[in-house]
Amino acid sequence: MAALPCRNSLARRDFLALGAAATAAALLPGRAFAAIATGVKLHGLSAFGDLKYSPGFTHFDYVNPDAAKGGQMNFAPPNSTFNQSFLTFNTLNSLVLRGESPPRTELCFDSLMASALDEPDAVYGRLAESVTLSPDRNGFRFSLRPQARFHDGSPLTAEDVAFALKLYKDKGHPNLSQVLRHMTEAVAVDPVTLDLTFNGKQSAQNILAIVAMPIVSKAFYTVNDFDASTMKPPLSSGPYKIGRVAAGQTVEYERVADYWGRDLAVNRGLYNFDRIRIDFYINRQAAFEALKKGDTHFREEFTSRVWATGYDFPALKDGRVVKREFPGEKTPSMQAVALNQRRAQFRDVRVRRAIANCFDFEWTKRVLFYGAYERSQSNFERSDYKAEGLPSAEELALLEPFRAELPPETFGEAVMQPVSDGSGHDRKLLRAASRLLAEAGWKRAGNFVVNEKGERLRVEMLAEDDGIVRLFSPWAENMKTIGIDASIRQVDSTQYEQRQSNFDFDFTLLAWSIGATPTADGLEILYDSRMAKTPGMRNYPGTESRAIDALIEAAGKAQSRIELVTALKALDRVLRARLDWIPTYYLANHRVAYWDMFGFPEQKPDFGFPVEALWWFDKDKAAKIGKA
Incomplete structure (x- = not known):
């Protein structure tokens, strides 16, 4: 059975630390970003002032600074961002x-x-050599590295950065424009000096998402349409450039040997492969066959059945392919189903709870997951932000102003999903689901439940691939048992993304990560009321709640990690009581298989696993398995 690879837009963590005169302040535990010194050139930033690396550091501890350059990795990416697809591409x-x-x-x-x-939550300078905060903390002056270059040799200047950020605010993917909405000015003071100004409504962590945004060329997008769906590679400046492309089938990224930033501390030991190749397959089995044949060199396995029974092919038996697990990240994990509350039949929480009762996780774990995966209870699973037990006094202080509009369960023990008897057809849970439907006004009429107008309760479950269809099928059968007219609609990748982006679905599944230190911007994409009407956002349920909006605002204003944890625990209680998202399951580790031709640091970093950037090609290993 399959878990979803993660479409993890703002989960990409690019944040900062501090410069010489402010280092002492930055290292004080619990100091908030808002308390960082102003008027001082800083070499980085962090959300709450906790930094590991001092000015002048030479490389991150989790890399091999002397990693060999060369070779090729044929890579099956386990996650994506923005409009990226695992199955095909047309731009x-x-x-x-x-x-x-x-x-x-x-x-x-x-x-x-x-x-x-x-x-x-720390980031360090790449294009920016330093950053200085204005006294009112609404302005940021970045000093850029004068050696920065695009791949055609032209300089990358402050004008390009200002142009890119203004372009994203106006025309960029909603995940970009949403983050930039409080930026009022982006001004190139001179070629190496950039000023960003904000309106004062931004969260303290807002700048941390902005400094991670990719910078495009003003010259390129002055003569090329930014909105166009095109196969023309954009001019770029990073460690790789786009090489060979076969639309919808293959893309290759070629390492830029004279990359201007190759010796920066934030890049040393990274980006080691001469070529990274991604091949696209319509179904999981074809992708798995590519690993077995050696056409794919690295694959993370999301299908429990295959992990349990499929890894018995010759290359694995003779040691050419390694199968192992790596620890998961110490970041919140969310995989959940959204019922689209823009459609009237899903607005009653009793209907959502009845549908949740039809998911027999215990049966699914035993039969489809081969004992892998654990039941998710929270949108912040595997983190300190997950609510447990009764709310604390600090949580109650945030929740009490909204008591009248919140479900009573918000103020009791954190809501847990029901545990079934594992039969796949738990009569007790299904009877409870039937009672909930009846209380919500859905009465049995023959094989179906209907409302007062005689309309059936219909649920179309949107799926992208066969693995998700297998997950949904027993869930749909249980819904049919209690009179719901449930069906599964499997569509291709393009339709799937379009329907999700335009909220054209009843029931859909999302896997998501919002980073170790969630920002207000990242939370808004999923939960904020304004995002319920913004195409491309991930507020799939159509949640509109003053309480949730206020808790997101509280998280954005947190002046310490303790305050952030409190706000997110309160938010978790509300989400679980409202059941805007039905939590499904999570896996503690990365299950991967790779051809034994790579070197990598054995100690994996806690907050990311970008093997395509961290690992390197080992010529001696490759020669032993015939891959040199």
Whole structure:
């Protein structure tokens, strides 16, 4: 059975730390971003002032700074961002809502700052050599590295950065424009000085998402349409550039040997393969066969049945392919189903709860998951933000102003999903589901339940591939048992993305990560009332709640990690009581298989697993297995 690879837009962590005069302040535990010194050149930033790397550091601890350059990785990406697709592509522009692009185009672009994957919320300078905060903390002056260059040799200047950010605010993918809405000015003071100004309504962490954004060329997009769905590679400046492309089938990223930033501390030991190749397959079995034949060199396995029974092919038996698990990240994990409350039949929480009762996780784990996966209870699973037990006094202080509009369950023990008897058809849970439907006004009429107008309760479950159909099928059968007219609609990747982006569905599944230190911008994409009407956002249920909006605002204003944890635990209680999302399941580890031709640091960083950037080609290993 399959889990979803993650479409993890703002889960991409690129944040910062501090410069010389402010280092002492930055290292004080619990200091908020808002308390960082102003008027001082900083070499980085962090959400709450906790930094690991001092000015002048030479490389991140989790890399091999002397990793060999060379070789090729044929890579099956386990996650994606913005408009990227795992199954096909018809554009090379990942930065707009239109079209489907290939994963990892982001490798071709530089950003102002780069993340440290062994810290939960720290970023350090890439294009930016330093950043200075204005006294009112609404302005940021970036000093850029004068050596920065695009791949055609032209300089990358402050004018390009200002142009890119204004372009995204106006025309970019909603995940970009949403983050930039509080930016009022982006001004190139001179070729190496950039000023960003905000309206004062931004969260303290807002800048951390902005400094991670890819920077495009003003000259290129002055003569090329940014909105176009095109196979013309954009001019870029990062460690890779787009090489050979076969639309919808293959894309290759070629390492730029004279990349201007190759010796920066944030890049040393990374981006080691001469070529990264991604092939696209319509179904999972074809993709798995590619691994077995050696056409794919690295694959993360999301199908429990295959992991349990399929890894018995010759290359694995003779040791040419390695099958192993790596620890998961220490970041919140969400995989959940949304029922689209823009449609009247799903607005009553009793209907949503009845449908949740029809998901027999215990049976699914035993029969489809081969004992893998655990039941999710929270949108912040595997993190300190998951609510447990009764709310604390601090949580209650945030929740009490909205008591009248919140379900009573919000104020009791954190809501848990029901545990079945594992039969696949738990009569007790299904009877409870039938009672909930009856209470919500759905009465039995023959084989179906109907409302007072005689209309059936219909649920169309939207699926993208066969693995998700297998997950949904027993769920649909249980819904039919209690009179719901349930069906499964499997569509191709293009239709799937379009229907999700335009909220054209009843029932859909989302896997998502919002990073170790969730920002208000990332939370808004999923939960904010304004996002319920914004195409391309991930507020799939259509949630509109003053309480949720206020809790997101509280998280954005958090002045310490303790305050952030409190706000998110309160938000978790509300989401679970409202059942805007039905939690499904999660896996603690990465299950991967790879041809034994790579080197990598054995100690994996806690907040990311970008093997295509961290690993390197080992010539001696490759020669032993005939892959040199």
